Amino acid sequence: MRNVKSSPPAFGFALFLILSKETYAFTSPRRFASQAAQLRPHREQCVLYSSRSDDDTNKLLEKARKLREEVYAVEKSKAEVQKQNDAKEQAQREAELEVQKQKDQQRLRYSAEVPILKDMGEEVMERVDFPPRLKGGKSRIITIQAPLPLGLVLGEDEAIPGLTSVDEVAAEGNGAAAGVKQGDIVRAITACQTTMETPTWQLLAGGIGQPKTRRFMYSVDGRPLEEVLNAIGSNRMDVQGRDVWLVLERMD
Secondary structure, three states: OOOOOOOOOOOOOOEEEEEOOEEEEEOOHHHHHHHHHHHHHHHHHHHHHHHHHHHHHHHHHHHHHHHHHHHHHHHHHHHHHHHHHHHHHHHHHHHHHHHHHHHHHHHHHOEEEEEEEOOOOOEEEEEEEOOOOOOOOOEEEEEEEEOOOOOEEEEEOOOOOOOEEEEEEOOOOHHHHHOOOOOOEEEEEEEEEEEEEOOHHHHHOOOOOEEEEEEEEEEOOOOOHHHHHHHHHHHHHOOOOOOEEEEEEEEO
16 A cells, blocks of 8 residues: 655645654644644743733732832931931030030139149249139129239238228229229238258258248138238239239129
């Protein structure tokens, strides 16, 4: 019997599919239809897998978008909190600076640089605080230097014990020329004191030492008027003949 080979249709149908590394040749429409029917489930399964993959991708993208939004919201919240904290710290620093400024102004108002006698006998200019004795916060501390005699009449305030005031100022006196005014409150003055100083070698030799006069700042607060007047007069003992220092509290 002669083997008759069927010829393809007139339109020359020939299709080759590659699936799972196997080659199928369809040489007739009937066999092609049969093979196509067998392959249809695979195609539908591929489409299903593709659809599921797209859904998973979209879900992941959506999760990523929400996560980015949450991270942005958290970072924005942190930035706002940090901004508020920075503003509070800045306000606190400014408040502290203002308080310190007021304290510095207050200290400058109620303090003065005066000569302070040190242990070794030298005088050093230092700022000394003089808390106000006059109420109202409208007074200030000033220093004046004037030679003796000052030409001042001092008195003791009856309302405030231990408060020495300037009751009168001689128009032609040294105090007036230096700027002392009636009503000023005397807070401190320079005073001189003479002591006997004996070097060690003189003590061993039986020496009695030598007198030495030193000048120092003397606080007038709470001192009797007579003691204050004596302290002022002691400046005559200053061998250098320096002016008397007066620390005064004056109403503005």
